[in-house]
Amino acid sequence: MKFNTQDPDIETIYRRISDADYDLQPDFQRGEVWTLKKQQRLIDTVLRGWHIPPVHLVARPEGTSDVLDGQQRLTAIRDFMDGAFSVDGFIEPEKEELLSLNGLRFQQLPPSIKRNFRKFTIRIFELTDYDPDEPHELFFRLNQPTNLTEAEKRNAFIGGPRNQIKSLVTSFSKAGLSKERIGFSNARMAYDDLLGRLMLTMENRSLTEKITAGRITARYRQADEFPNDIVDDATNAVRFILASPMLDSDVAQIRPNKATIHTWLCLVSRSGVYKAPQKEMNRFYAGVEWIERNRWEPSIVEDAKLATALRIFHDRSTARVADVSSVVLRDLCGAILLTCGGFWEPTLRTSKIVDEALFALDLRAASDRELYQYAHSVGWGESWSV
Structure with missing residues (x-):
C-alpha cells in the first residue's frame, strides 16, 4: 500500500x-x-x-x-x-x-x-x-473510538488555571495522592478533574451552584489564574486529607471515592480544621474514618437517626454525585455525623442547624428530599464558612 x-x-x-x-x-x-x-x-x-x-x-x-x-x-x-x-x-x-x-x-x-x-x-x-x-x-x-474525558479535553486549554491545577496534581502526587491511598488513580486525569471542581467551588464560595464540566472548561478558558488565597486554601485542605491515618489503612473499604473526598476537602476548607490544634485534627480524622468505614453498612449503627444520616451520605456518594442536592446532603450529613459523634465542634450556628436537623426532622423516616428541603430552608452550603 x-x-x-x-x-x-x-x-x-x-x-x-x-x-x-x-x-x-x-x-x-x-x-x-x-x-x-x-x-x-x-x-x-x-x-x-x-x-x-x-x-x-x-x-x-x-x-x-x-x-x-x-x-x-x-x-x-x-x-x-x-x-x-x-x-x-x-x-x-x-x-x-x-x-x-x-x-x-x-x-x-x-x-x-x-x-x-x-x-x-x-x-x-x-x-x-x-x-x-x-x-x-x-x-x-x-475509526477506533477514543472518547476523551472532559478533563482530558480541557487540558488543551494551556493557561493560568490549567497550569495551576496541573502543578497541584504533580505536587500532591509526590506527597501521597495515589490509588493505593485514596482508592482511585489519575487515569483519565481524575485528579485534575477533582481539583478543578474543588477550586471552582472554593472560588464560588458556595455548594449550591452546580459545578458542571462546562463551567470548569469555561474557567480554564479564562486568562485569570485562581486567586492565591484559593490556591493556598485548596493546598491546605488536600495536605490535611493526605495526612489522614485512614489513608494508610489496609482496609480497602474505608478509601474515599471521588464524591466523598470532594466533600471532605470542602468541609476541611469551610471549617478551617487544618488550622486547629493537633488534638482537634486527630478527632476530625477519626470522624472521617468512622464515616467512611460505616457508610457501607449504616444499619449496624445503633442510633437510628445517625444510621439514616449515614445512609443518605452513602447513597449520595454513589449516585447522582454531582447534583447540587447530593453535594449539599453529603456536606450536611457529614457535619451531622462528625458533630453528633463527638468528632468536631462546629460554630454555634452550625450546632443549632445540626440539632434542628436531628430533632425537628424525624430522620428515621425522612427522605433525602425532606432533608434537602430543610437544608435549603436554612441556607446550608450558601455560605462558605461553617
Missing part, C-alpha cells in the same frame, strides 16, 4: 466533490451524522485559519476516489458552501471578526473572507497499490 500526498485548497476539493471525483458515500461509510454545532465548529476552524486533520482517500481504477476518513469534514464544507447553514460567530474563544459574520451563509460572506476560505488547504493522503483488504483495515484503525 502506498500513499500519495496532496494539499489541494477547498475550492479544488469542492469541485472534485461536485464532479463526483470524490465519493463521500462509499458503501463502508456511515451516513452524515455530524450535528449542526459540530459542522459550524469545523467551519469556524477554517475561518480562523487553523489546522484540521488530514483526509484519507482510496484511489479507484477508473480514476475516482472513495473517502476513507474525513467524510464528515468534507460533507460539512460542501454543505456550507452550498448555503445549507450559516456561521456561528459566538464559538469560543470569541473573535470580533467572526462575531461580525454571525448568521451569514457562504455566499453572504465578504469577498476577502470567501477567498481565504476557498484557498484554505487540506492535507490529503490517497491510497494506491493496495491489497483488497488493506483500505478497510486502515478505515477500522482510523
Whole structure:
C-alpha cells in the first residue's frame, strides 16, 4: 500500500466533490451524522485559519476516489458552501471578526473572507497499490473510538488555571495522592478533574451552584489564574486529607471515592480544621474514618437517626454525585455525623442547624428530599464558612 500526498485548497476539493471525483458515500461509510454545532465548529476552524486533520482517500481504477476518513469534514464544507447553514460567530474563544459574520451563509460572506476560505488547504493522503483488504483495515484503525474525558479535553486549554491545577496534581502526587491511598488513580486525569471542581467551588464560595464540566472548561478558558488565597486554601485542605491515618489503612473499604473526598476537602476548607490544634485534627480524622468505614453498612449503627444520616451520605456518594442536592446532603450529613459523634465542634450556628436537623426532622423516616428541603430552608452550603 502506498500513499500519495496532496494539499489541494477547498475550492479544488469542492469541485472534485461536485464532479463526483470524490465519493463521500462509499458503501463502508456511515451516513452524515455530524450535528449542526459540530459542522459550524469545523467551519469556524477554517475561518480562523487553523489546522484540521488530514483526509484519507482510496484511489479507484477508473480514476475516482472513495473517502476513507474525513467524510464528515468534507460533507460539512460542501454543505456550507452550498448555503445549507450559516456561521456561528459566538464559538469560543470569541473573535470580533467572526462575531461580525454571525448568521451569514457562504455566499453572504465578504469577498476577502470567501477567498481565504476557498484557498484554505487540506492535507490529503490517497491510497494506491493496495491489497483488497488493506483500505478497510486502515478505515477500522482510523475509526477506533477514543472518547476523551472532559478533563482530558480541557487540558488543551494551556493557561493560568490549567497550569495551576496541573502543578497541584504533580505536587500532591509526590506527597501521597495515589490509588493505593485514596482508592482511585489519575487515569483519565481524575485528579485534575477533582481539583478543578474543588477550586471552582472554593472560588464560588458556595455548594449550591452546580459545578458542571462546562463551567470548569469555561474557567480554564479564562486568562485569570485562581486567586492565591484559593490556591493556598485548596493546598491546605488536600495536605490535611493526605495526612489522614485512614489513608494508610489496609482496609480497602474505608478509601474515599471521588464524591466523598470532594466533600471532605470542602468541609476541611469551610471549617478551617487544618488550622486547629493537633488534638482537634486527630478527632476530625477519626470522624472521617468512622464515616467512611460505616457508610457501607449504616444499619449496624445503633442510633437510628445517625444510621439514616449515614445512609443518605452513602447513597449520595454513589449516585447522582454531582447534583447540587447530593453535594449539599453529603456536606450536611457529614457535619451531622462528625458533630453528633463527638468528632468536631462546629460554630454555634452550625450546632443549632445540626440539632434542628436531628430533632425537628424525624430522620428515621425522612427522605433525602425532606432533608434537602430543610437544608435549603436554612441556607446550608450558601455560605462558605461553617
